[in-house]
Amino acid sequence: MLLWKKPDAAFSSNGFGLGSMFIVLNCLLYFTKSLRNPATENLLRSRTFWLVTALFVYYASNFFIFVSYRRLTEIRPQDIGLVWQIHNLIFLVMCVCFSIGFIWQSSPRRSSPTKSASL
Secondary structure, eight states, X not given: OOSSOOTTOSOOHHHHHHHHHHHHHHHXXXXXXXXXXXXXXXXXXXXXXXXXXXXXXXXXXXXXHHHHHHHXXXXXXXXXXXXXXXXXXXXXXXXXXXXXXXXXXXSOOOOOOOOOOOO
């Protein structure tokens, strides 16, 4: 039994699973660092927090879909539609988190008021 899919395959379950695991571990490292060293700004208003949360939600939730996709298509191809509906719902949650992240500014940019010359 081959552990890795042939290079000509359309979807590499193990490759996507490994990539997902790498991204999830890096997201967990970010969360650990952020929670151990709290910044002065509100974490929920941090652009980086929301972008990392989006990646974490997507890849952690879809890890099992990615890993089992090849086997599932061989055993129960009729269930693929349901699996991808779940995937699309998780993708929607990721897009919402990305949108929130793009709305928030990491550090507010305020222009300093200039002193006006008095007449």
